[in-house]
Amino acid sequence: MEKHINIPIFIPHEGCRNDCVFCNQRTITGMAERADRDIRPEIDLALSTYGGNAKNAEIAFFGGSFTGIGIPLMTRLLDDAYEYVKAGKVSSIRLSTRPDYIDDEILGILKSRGVTDIELGLQSMRDSVLLASNRGHTALCSEKACALIKKYGFTLTGQMMIGLPSSTLSDEIYTAEKIVEMGCDCARIYPTVVFENTKLCEMAKNGSYSTLTVDEAVARSAAVYGVFVKNDVQVLRIGLQSTEMLQKGENVYAGANHSALGELVIGRYYADIIEKNFDILSKNASKSRILIIKCAPGEQSKISGQKKKNVIALKEELKEKNAEYGAIKIISDNNVEKNTLEFEFSTLELKKGTEFCT
Numbered sequence: 001m002e003k004h005i006n007i008p009i010f011i012p013h014e015g016c017r018n019d020c021v022f023c024n025q026r027t028i029t030g031m032a033e034r035a036d037r038d039i040r041p042e043i044d045l046a047l048s049t050y051g052g053n054a055k056n057a058e059i060a061f062f063g064g065s066f067t068g069i070g071i072p073l074m075t076r077l078l079d080d081a082y083e084y085v086k087a088g089k090v091s092s093i094r095l096s097t098r099p100d101y102i103d104d105e106i107l108g109i110l111k112s113r114g115v116t117d118i119e120l121g122l123q124s125m126r127d128s129v130l131l132a133s134n135r136g137h138t139a140l141c142s143e144k145a146c147a148l149i150k151k152y153g154f155t156l157t158g159q160m161m162i163g164l165p166s167s168t169l170s171d172e173i174y175t176a177e178k179i180v181e182m183g184c185d186c187a188r189i190y191p192t193v194v195f196e197n198t199k200l201c202e203m204a205k206n207g208s209y210s211t212l213t214v215d216e217a218v219a220r221s222a223a224v225y226g227v228f229v230k231n232d233v234q235v236l237r238i239g240l241q242s243t244e245m246l247q248k249g250e251n252v253y254a255g256a257n258h259s260a261l262g263e264l265v266i267g268r269y270y271a272d273i274i275e276k277n278f279d280i281l282s283k284n285a286s287k288s289r290i291l292i293i294k295c296a297p298g299e300q301s302k303i304s305g306q307k308k309k310n311v312i313a314l315k316e317e318l319k320e321k322n323a324e325y326g327a328i329k330i331i332s333d334n335n336v337e338k339n340t341l342e343f344e345f346s347t348l349e350l351k352k353g354t355e356f357c358t
């Protein structure tokens with residue numbers, strides 16, 4: 001399958017009049033370019049190295065609050081990007097913005113200039129969390145923005161955060177459920193990273209905010225991921241896009257900064273499914289049997305977990321109940337849907353040379 005590319009055009013913070021406690025857009029994007037630049041050389045460069053099919057390429061305005069940069073500049077940037085859509089060089093345009101920068105006039109402009117996808121930074125659907133994070137808008141404002149975007153027929157992605165000030169797991173599950181209810185087609189899950197020189201960093205240092213550990217972030221994100229899976233909302237990303245600065249931990253004070261966060265979260269999601277089926281697995285255990293865990297193609301390593309953590313944990317838990325299998329095998333099967341598992345208990349003899357993912 002040919003690779004899909006987003007041609008990212010970063011608009012750091014300039015479109016935003018707000019100051020969320022966690023925000024340090026310049027650190028996240030690792031660059032500080034102005035919004036009123038000529039974006040065409042960036043698009044041309046990306047296309048010259050891509051060389052793939054136009055239907056798999058999109059121009060993506062990310063990084064700040066695109067629809068807050070003012071109508072003249074926004075229109076100029078969109079007009080430039082739309083030329084590439086009209087010339088058949090890219091398929092569409094997507095952008096991210098805040099819920100309070102959405103209205104009929106703005107959506108009309110986006111609709112007439114090739115924008116198909118809007119990502120909204122919702123972060124939380126609890127007013128208490130929005131207030132504690134200085135988001136500057138309410139949950140009702142987010143609901144209205146989502147409804148208007150859907151009315152205009154855009155594809156809508158809801159972005160939410162894990163571990164914001166005063167937020168609990170139950171607030172995050174509620175937010176995910178609201179994202180589903182508001183008709184979002186896709187979601188992004190961003191566990192909080194505390195950057196230096198932000199209000200959140202000050203709060204962490206003075207003890208008014210408890211930073212999230214990677215383990216907590218993984219467990220809470222996995223629960224939220226489960227809500228989206230159950231409701232057919234596609235999760236586009238878990239965790240911040242890795243940059244050189246993030247990899248080195250530069251400017252990061254604390255929080256869920258891990259280069260393989262998405263993989264850890266999905267691994268934990270599968271471990272939770274295994275845990276829910278533990279009674280069946282322990283009842284059927286016998287040293288003369290093989291436990292076969294069937295999954296969709298490409299998911300084996302996520303189920304096994306980093307350093308086979310999930311399989312080792314399952315074996316230990318079974319052992320505590322005096323329930324052991326001759327082997328545990330994870331196999332991919334085209335008939336198994338992604339994000340689901342099927343279990344089989346085989347009495348086949350263990351064949352010499354059989355490769356087990358255990």
Ligand code: SF4
Nearest residue numbers: 016018019020023064
């Ligand atoms: S809305 Fe986005 S760009 Fe604006 S302050 Fe908050 S996180 Fe930063």
